[in-house]
Amino acid sequence: MINVLKNLSFEKLMQKLSASVVYAILSAIALNLFFQPGHVYSSGITGLAQIFTTLSVRVIGQNLPVSITLYLLNLPLLVLAWFKIGKQFTLYTVLTVTLSSVFIHIIPQYTLATDPIINAIFGGAVMGAGIGYALRSGISSGGTDILSLYIRKKTGRQVGNISLVFNGIIVLVAGILFGWQYMFYSLLTIFVSSRVTDAIYTKQRKMQATIITKNPEAVIQALHEVLHRGVTVVHSAEGGYSHINMTLLITIITQAEYQEFKHIMKIVDPTAFVSIAENVKVLGRFVEDET
Numbered sequence: 001m002i003n004v005l006k007n008l009s010f011e012k013l014m015q016k017l018s019a020s021v022v023y024a025i026l027s028a029i030a031l032n033l034f035f036q037p038g039h040v041y042s043s044g045i046t047g048l049a050q051i052f053t054t055l056s057v058r059v060i061g062q063n064l065p066v067s068i069t070l071y072l073l074n075l076p077l078l079v080l081a082w083f084k085i086g087k088q089f090t091l092y093t094v095l096t097v098t099l100s101s102v103f104i105h106i107i108p109q110y111t112l113a114t115d116p117i118i119n120a121i122f123g124g125a126v127m128g129a130g131i132g133y134a135l136r137s138g139i140s141s142g143g144t145d146i147l148s149l150y151i152r153k154k155t156g157r158q159v160g161n162i163s164l165v166f167n168g169i170i171v172l173v174a175g176i177l178f179g180w181q182y183m184f185y186s187l188l189t190i191f192v193s194s195r196v197t198d199a200i201y202t203k204q205r206k207m208q209a210t211i212i213t214k215n216p217e218a219v220i221q222a223l224h225e226v227l228h229r230g231v232t233v234v235h236s237a238e239g240g241y242s243h244i245n246m247t248l249l250i251t252i253i254t255q256a257e258y259q260e261f262k263h264i265m266k267i268v269d270p271t272a273f274v275s276i277a278e279n280v281k282v283l284g285r286f287v288e289d290e291t
Contacts, residue, residue: 015137016092016095016137016138016139017095019096019133019134019137019138019139020092020095020096020099020134020139021099022130022133022134023096023099023100023130023131023133023134023139023141024096024099024100024102024103025103025107025130026126026127026129026130026133027046027100027103027104027127027130027141028100028103028104028106028107029107029126030042030123030124030126030127030130031046031050031066031104031123031127032104032107032108032109032110033109033110033111033112033123034112034113034119034120034122034123034126035050035119035123035189036050036066036109037109037110037111037112037113037114037119038113038114038115038116038118038119038120038123038185039116039182039185040116040119040120040123040182040185040186040189041170041171041174041182041185041186041189042123042127042186042189043124043127043144043167043170043186043189043190043193043194044141044143044144044145044166044167044170045070045073045074045077045142045143045144046066046070046127046143047167047170047171047174047186048073048143048170049066049069049070049073050066050174051170051173051174051177051178052064052069052073053065053066053069054177054178055177056069065104065105066104067101067102067104067105068101070097070100070101070104071097071098071101073143074097074142074143077142077143077146077147078090078093078094078097078142078146080146080147080150081093081140081146081150084150085146085149085150085153089138089139089140092138092139092140093139093140093141093142093146095139096134096139096140096141096142097141097142100141100142116181116185117185117188119185120185120186120188120189120192121188121189121192123189124188124189124190124191124192124193124196125192125193125196127189127193128192128193128194128195128196128197128200129196129200131145131193131196131197131201132196132197132198132199132200132201133200135149135197135200135201136200136201136256144166144167147166148166167190167194168187168190171183171186171187171190174186205254205255205278206252206253206254206255206280207252207253207254207255207258207276207277207278207280208250208251208252208276208277208280209249209250209251209252209253209261209274209275209276210248210249210250210274210275210276210277211248211249211250211251211265211272211273211274212237212239212246212247212248212249212272212273212274213246213247213249213269213272213273214244214246214247214269214271214272215268215269215272216233216247216249218268218269219231219249219264219265219268219269219272220233220249222264222267222268223251223261223264226260226264227253227257227260227261227264229251229252229253229257230251231249231250231251232249232250232251233247233248233249234247234248234249234250235247235248252280255278258276
């Protein structure tokens with residue numbers, strides 16, 4: 001733990017801290033302004049925490065705050081993240097989960113709308129934006145995001161689709177315990193949240209860049225040094241119109257790296273011909289930094 005903390009730069013810590021604060025505020029807004037007033041169960045561990053809070057009133061006659069049940073449910077998943085995903089990743093997640101619990105506790109509940117469908121849609125959008133921004137910034141919001149990231153590393157499937165499966169199980173339990181109408185409202189929330197998450201979290205989308213260039217060494221060096229991406233080189237490619245001998249380069253980047261890739265090509269070889277194929281599947285080694 002001490003060694004991990006020593007390796008954290010102040011600049012990187014502040015960047016992750018700001019992302020954690022943004023997620024914590026968005027999740028608290030979604031829960032206290034939409035889900036709780038609309039009696040809609042959220043996705044993931046947050047929804048499970050809502051279920052435990054509701055059951056606590058029925059079983060023990062005491063209302064356990066969602067902020068407390070949320071934190072307790074995240075503890076075993078944080079252990080999984082520490083051993084299976086990454087230690088720095090886990091420390092940032094602990095920070096995010098802690099801030100989320102704090103903001104959920106201090107931001108008061110307020111009813112903006114009584115229609116559960118409106119609360120389900122807008123609450124899901126706000127929550128999905130928070131989750132997507134957190135993942136895009138290299139941190140996790142905790143809960144089922146940890147399970148989703150772990151399975152994605154093993155299977156390559158998209159985070160939103162994985163979360164959809166886990167969350168479906170959770171809302172099924174909510175429907176059985178509290179009424180089927182709650183399940184349907186929660187399913188709407190989960191669908192909206194997962195779509196927004198996938199729209200914002202572009203790091204999981206892989207793109208194949210095919211580059212035809214006269215300056216292969218400069219392009220390869222820039223891709224290695226800036227994006228840390230490998231390049232496949234095909235020599236002696238000939239232009240069909242000019243009959244000039246050129247080199248064909250193939251590399252895989254993420255959508256989050258696309259703007260930086262465009263900048264590299266504009267600086268290193270603005271005359272190169274570049275073709276981009278989106279949402280490609282990759283078999284084999286592809287380095288992804290989750291920390």
